[in-house]
Structure formats: C-alpha cells, structure tokens
Amino acid sequence: MNLSCEENMQNSGNSSSGVDMCVAGADRALDQDPRLLVNLLSLERIHSLHTDYFQHVQIDIQPFMRKVVTTWMLEVCEEQQCEEQVFPLAVSYMDRFLAQRPISRQQLQLLAVTAMLLASKFRQCHPLSVDLLCAYTDNSVHPNEVRQWEVILLQRLNWQLSIATAFDFIEPFLARVPWGRVNPLVRTHALTLTSVCYTETEFLLVPPSLVAVACIAAAARGLRVRMCITELCDLTQTAPAAAELVARHVERVLARETQPQEPRARANPPAKQPTTDRTQLPDTPTDVQDVHF
Known part of the structure; x- marks a missing residue:
C-alpha cells in the first residue's frame, strides 16, 4: 500500500492573508477504487435536478440573473484561491434551494453568498469568512442576513451537504x-x-x-x-x-x-459624469454597479 504524502506545496505560505493554501493532490488509490464511481453515481441520482425551476418555481428570477451571479461566484472563488470543488458545490446548493423555494431578485446575491460560505466550510480547511463575502457585495449583503440564511439554506437542503458535482x-x-x-x-x-x-x-x-x-x-x-x-x-x-x-x-x-466582443462605447456611448458624482466601489471581481437585481 502506497502511503506517500503528495500535497501540492506550490501555494504553501504564499497567501497574502497568511493562510496556508497547501492542498492535497489526487489520491490515485481512491480514484481507481471501484466503489468510488458507484457511490458518486448514487449521490447524483439522489440530488440531481429534474425540473426547470425557472418555469415551475421562480417567478422573479430569470436565467440571465443566474448567469450573472454564478459568474461573480466563480470570480470570487478564483480570487480567493478556493479549492476546486467549492464553486460547483456552491452552485449546486443554490440550484437545489431555487428548485424548492421562490425568492426575489434582491435575495439572489444573498443566497449566492450563503452557498459559497457553506461550500467553503464543507470543502476547505479554511472557509471564507462572512465579512469577506459581504465585502465582495460592496456590503449590500449584511453579515447577520448571511448567518440567518445559512440556517435557512441548511434546512432546505435537509442538512445533506455531500453532493456529487x-x-x-x-x-x-x-x-x-x-x-x-x-x-x-x-x-x-x-x-x-x-x-x-x-x-x-x-x-x-x-x-x-x-x-x-x-x-x-x-x-x-x-x-x-x-x-x-x-x-x-x-x-x-x-x-x-x-x-x-x-x-x-x-x-x-x-x-x-x-470570442472577442466589441466595446459597448461603439454601440451606445454612455454619458460621462463628473468624477465627484460617481459612486466609488472597492476593487471586487465583478463591479456590482453593473448588476441590476
């Protein structure tokens, strides 16, 4: 039996936040175990979506809104150097919730933040902090809301966080x-x-x-x-x-x-405003001024 340690030391001690981002590499013995695929496929059958919640559950949420918020989630996870499974797991949590309960478009980013928090807790040794995630929303989402929705999301998921992605x-x-x-x-x-x-x-x-x-x-x-x-x-x-x-x-x-896209200015040049009149936001992966929920 091979018990050698093959952690990826590339990011060890290099994080600006002081958190050790060293992660374990692929487990060859586990990946080739015949029971692995059987268990993954079983989980898949239990948790897969079978209906389009945009047609049957959600009234205020549109598909393009999911596209915007999931792209933002991906950018946050990449900037924070999250482990690979955090982003798809967070999206899976969000989709399972949306398939059960209708929400307003103003609550979509709150749900996304809560899903990322849970996924990072489940998949990482060092989860994303509530305050950090709220900062990525330019504080349009408050920490107390995230903590309340964490319990709501867990209840809707029936506390089943192990999902095959x-x-x-x-x-x-x-x-x-x-x-x-x-x-x-x-x-x-x-x-x-x-x-x-x-x-x-x-x-x-x-x-x-x-x-x-x-x-x-x-x-x-x-x-x-x-x-x-x-x-x-x-x-x-x-x-x-x-x-x-x-x-x-x-x-x-x-x-x-x-494919390359032409700048918006060619098609519809926006009216310039004085710099003093603009609302300045901190540097975030996605400019939330352009996201209209």
Missing part, C-alpha cells in the same frame, strides 16, 4: 481510461470547461457525470489527444450519442464565451 467525476474518469494521463492539460482544461458549464443555465438539468464526460472529451479534442468517448460512456452507462451531443454543446459555449 461534475468536478468529483473528473479524476476518477481520467484514472480509468488509458489516455487519461497522457497530457496533464486535459484535466486542467476539463475543469475549466466544467466551471463554464456551471455558469450556463443550459446545463442545469444535465447530470454531473455527463457534464464531466462531455468536458473531458471536449478538452481532449482541443488538445489533440487521441481518445474515445465511448470509453468514458461505459463508466456511467451513458449513450455515446448523448455524450457527444453535450460535448458539442460545450464546445459551442466555449467558442461563444471566448
């Missing part, structure tokens, strides 16, 4: 296909594509395992790695045609998100 499937899939370790960039690109999928409403009802298969396939094709999507489908008993369809959609979303 697409990120959880990436390593086990790559460990089980012969070409999975050929190019280490396949994993990096697949995780990046998975993050993009979690910001897109089109993938809301797609099972996490299928999202992982599609992102791995798209990443491998982009890196010219010889692969067979059928090998990935055999791991989850998914139809290759369905996986190929989702993979093509991932590639289209990536092309759409990465």
